[in-house]
Amino acid sequence: MNKLLVNTPLRCTRIGVDKAGLAADFLRRKGGGVMDMIAHFWDRLSQTPPLARGDLHLVIxxxxxxxSPDNSPLIPDGPQILSASGAMLFVPKAKRADVFALDHVSSDLLASYISQWQPDTPRIPSPTSTSPMDPPDKALPTNGESSTLQFITGEAxxxxxMLPSLLASAHRKAPAKVVTNVMMQLGPATTPALSPRVRKARDGDGAILNRWxxxxxxxxxxxxDADVDAWIESGKVYVCQHESQIVAVAKFDLELATMVEIGGVYTFPEFRRHGFGRELVSDLACRIRTDKKIPVLQVDVDNEAALRxxxxxxxxxxxxLVRVWITAV
Structure with missing residues (x-):
């Protein structure tokens, strides 16, 4: 992460949901692929019904x-959004945020935005915040609940x-849970291969899928999800079968325009150390490549064996990519 001077003229501004596509493009351009899945959901924000948009704080x-005068009513245009140094979708009602920041100053500004938001005053009608460290738009309280952020995800x-500030606001010394995954993509010089032992899950596989x-x-x-029949019907769950036994399972998770994520990769303990999981992943990556897309997957940062x-x-x-449960799991 870059380190900028404390007196940098960066400005934290809430923008309209109609500009969510530009913010999503920023995530894709600057996120190195890590934020592409979050960008996929931001692309859909413009479809949010007008009455619900007030609950979405899209911040740049x-x-x-x-x-420019410090208090001038400036709103970033398209090129300025694409050249931003940070972006966040903060949903106070859901007590969660998606975040991407390129430097510590941007992280501090986004954390301050969350910390300064208060649920106990009438909503400010303007959809745009404009001062250098703008007080966030405020919303009516929801059943008297605390506005403390519970969940945050984004580039690690x-x-x-942001965590020190967010934890201080929540009066906590440490988050309830942290999951950090390494995002990986198959290198262009690597050629994956289909395996005759890999097939789609089918009727009759329900018991082994429940075990998985x-x-x-x-x-x-x-x-x-517990709906095993829906998994089978989707055609996105695959198994590796060896000598009539299913030894490993994996699935296609999120499918984007340019990439598909392989998830849920699991080799049953009694069949490990035989390369079945690697064979299954190679097969799925080959199927993705055949569709002219990039295979990606996530690995727990502490799973050093899998990373190797x-x-x-x-x-x-x-x-x-990190997921942090600050106050609850």
């Missing part, structure tokens, strides 16, 4: 023209720089 950290360095779901939760802390295996198989590190 940007540099206004030189010699930017989020980590249960054991993945026990080992990784992530619980998949993927890197030896030609997967390159894009960056780190």
């Amino acid at each position: 950290v940007w540099q206004p023209p030189k010699n 360095l930017g989020v980590q720089a 779901r249960k054991m993945y939760k026990e080992e990784r802390g992530i619980l998949f 295996i993927y890197q030896s198989a030609g997967w390159n590190v894009m960056g780190r």
Whole structure:
């Protein structure tokens, strides 16, 4: 992360949801692929019904023209949004935020925006904030609940720089839970291969898929949707079968215009150390490549063995995505 001078003229500004597509393009241009999945959801913000837009705080950290008065009502245009140094979607009602910041000053400004937001005053009608460190638009209280942020996700360095301020606001010394994943994509020089042992999950695989779901939760802390029949019908879950036994499972997660994420990769304990998981991932990556898209996946930052295996198989590190539960899991 870059370090800027404290007196930098950066400005933190809330912009209209109609500019969400530009903010999403900023994430894609500057995020190195780490923020592409979040950008996918930001692209859809413009479809939010007008009455619900007041709950969406789309915030940009940007540099206004030189010699601009500190309190001038400036709104960033398209090029200024694309050249921003930070962006955030803050949803007070949901107590969550998606964040991307390129430097510590931007992280501090975004954290201050969240900390200064108060739920106990009438809403300011203007959809745009304009001062250098603008007090955020305020909303009516929701059932008397606290406005403390509960969940934040984004590129790891930017989020980590915000945590001291956010934890102080929540009167906590440490977050309730932190999950940091290394984002990886298959290198262009690597050629994945289809495997005759890999097939789509089908009727009759329900019991093994339920076992996959249960054991993945026990080992990784992530619980998949319980509708196994829907998984099978979707055609996005694949299994690796060896000698009539299913030995590994994986699925296609989010599918974007240019990339597809492989997720839920799991080899059952009794079949590990035989390369089945690697074979399954290679097969799925080959299917993605056939569709002219980029295969990507996430690996727990502490899973050093898996990171070594993927890197030896030609997967390159894009960056780190972190999910932080500040007050609740």
